[in-house]
Amino acid sequence: MKNFKFILILIFGFLSSSCNLDEDPIFLDETLYDTPQSASAALDGIYQGLTNYNTLERRLFVINGFSGLFNTNKNGNNINNKNNANLFSLKPNYDSDSENMWGGLYGVIAQTNSAIKSIRVVDNPSTNDELLFSDIAGHAYFVRAWAYFSLVRLFGDIPLWLELPDSENLNKSKSTAKEVYAQVISDAKKAASLLNGASGNGYPKQYAANMLLAKLYMTMATNSDLQEGSLTEMDYWQMAYTEAMKVYGKYALVPNYSSLFTDSNENSSESIFELQISQDAANSQMGRNFTPLNYKAAQAFGWFQVHADVYDLHASTYPGDPRINGTYLSEYTDANTGDILKVYPADSGRADYDAAHPFLFKFSEKDPTSTNQYNNQNIIIYRYGELLIMLSEISNELQNGEQLGYVNELLNRVGVTPQAGYLGSKEDFRDAIMMEYRFELIGEGEDAHNNRRRGFDYFLNNTISRHNNNPGFKPDVDLTLSTSESEVMGLLIPLKEINTNELIN
Template identity: 25%
Template sequence: MPSLKGSLETSTQPETYIAPLIGEAKFIRAMCYFYLVNSFGDVPLVLETNPAITAELPRADTEVVYTQIKTDLLEAIAVLPEDFRSYGGEKIRATTGAAQALLARVYLYMKDWENAEITASEILRKTDLYHLEPDPGKVFLANSQEGILQFVPAFSSSIWMASAFYPSAAPNFVLNDGLTAAFEEGDYRRFAWTIDYNTQGDIYPHSAKYKRTFSNPSAIEYNQVFRVAEQYLIRAEARAQQNNFDEATEDINKIRRRANLDDLRNLNTKEALIAAIEQEKRIEFFCEWGHRWFDLKRWPGRIDPSVSRADEILSEYKGDNWQTTDQLFPIPQASRTTNPNLSQNPGYTN
């Protein structure tokens, strides 16, 4: 990003052209670091382009990285275009809304409940740009009303990608029984977003959020990076944490109504609301960008709040094969060989 900024400063293009490009770069850096810290924990925070400075940086505390993420997003919001229609009517580049969507999530992860609610609400007020897609079957189309930021997938018969994340091939893994059992009766998402394959009499459910495959290349689908449904559930959680139970419940019910489910009522405790949000996010965002995994790691356990919700669930599934240190990936040995100042995550020997 500093290299880009330096190049643009010598450009003859007007500031109205340069500033949004720098904003896009800051957004991309923020998004990359968000996934890095949630996957690996502490990571080097690279803010320079000089390899003499950056080649052997130690890992920065996650809190420091989050502060930089927040700074990048706030600065991006100030200069990015508000309207995706300035990009030819497609939501495939960063806008103010995209940066706000990530920022709302960052505030939530940082337990800044008030700003999480405020930022999500700012997006949800932009109904002329984004709103819930009434039909779940249309959520993942390129022209979805719900998309805030989308990626155009690669599509080539010579390239394999898992269509749970990129709509270019049939999904190669089965949804577990716990997920399929978690769908309530009549939930339209079960019919719109999953498909059952019959293999010699055995039924195997797969993700079908994206239906474009090698044999069906005509579907115009873009990968949904940020969408409106998440903002409702971010706001619901932020409101629940601030004891605003009625409005939190209403945010959850907006998602449930779209799925043809009855409203939830009498959610009069924070614990009941968080449990309802966990259920709704599990169904709404399965096979999307690691939502559930990141949520389970940051939520305290229901039975034992001294451990994470991930510990509670995975220890039940995996027994002694699960260790709390498994919540982070190992630092790749190739990276540690290149940079001797990179320590390894606990639980890994190399």
């Protein structure tokens, strides 16, 4: 997919050079969607907006930090740095990462609003151009749905922009989370009906919209405040099953789990929605920020370390699981000195903060000889492994007898036997499958939501208290996570939005 990435470089350069501070952004030009070529360029601009620093690196930093599973050495290699004391200990305050993520996602939403307003689609498209315009419109609806789903899960009630601002419409009051969910469902359904694959490889297909719908219905099944009055919890689980089954069998697991997090196996059979990263086009700093310190020759910060007890639970549940080596890093050679560096569990003493937790390895540059602080590794947003876990969870709630089959399909790849909880009651299975998300997908962007999706009590008992009360907890190297419902369940709307939006106080 490097050809696709090269196109992004050209498109980004065109978009950047075609507007200045005295002009409206180029995506506001309605004629941009008059021809297939310019409309395709605008579509690439929308997806490039998802790969910039604010909507990629800052978003991952915020959602992983707010999951209760990580600590960080950003802004200080100690347990009391401002990120650990704020976001990572589930005591969110106003912070620049959340604010810039907010701005980045709303910027992409503005681009999709322009596309939705401007592009012309026809019923029953048949010509190549008609199919392409339909597909591009489908992408605009999909990205808008995904962006709002990302925001509402973190912030709750938020402004719902479905049009472009103008001189008469500069501010927007908050819509309720329920209203936002209704709009996301509408957009995702529209996307599923319009997407047809005409844009080619490297772009998500309609099945990504089906997977998004399944996620929406799963969330609504366990949150009565989001549900429509005529529908029951089981109705939502059934709707989630229907959407997930539209995706089932359309993709396949790759044989080697670790290969998912390299730049040599991009857009694989497992990938459903993948961001195309180019260090030149997107200026991606993933390889600098999330590669362990001194793992490679170039600058690296290692901003994500997984709580030691999270690692311990994975290792004790599935001894020898190949996913462990693909996910965590605890021992490596210093690229500059040749010394062997160890953190937990390779260094089992946990004597100081520096060595008390393993690094998250998924986003790391995999070449220790790399002298570039940036990297080209794509970032997978949705993949088939997650869909199998979703189907297992949904099937357990429906008690349709299929739940263990999807788990076996997933675990057969790594050659491990399903944990004991899968053979117990419905509740035991539920607890096991919620942990399977963590073992399979930690750090990939869904932890904060999955940990909260079943409500405060479930989050408290299965993440917060499990961490705070684990036998190996050491207050000098382990974060104490907040147990206050008012703190841990959502982020504050950024001050910049409050100070500039007259309809929000």
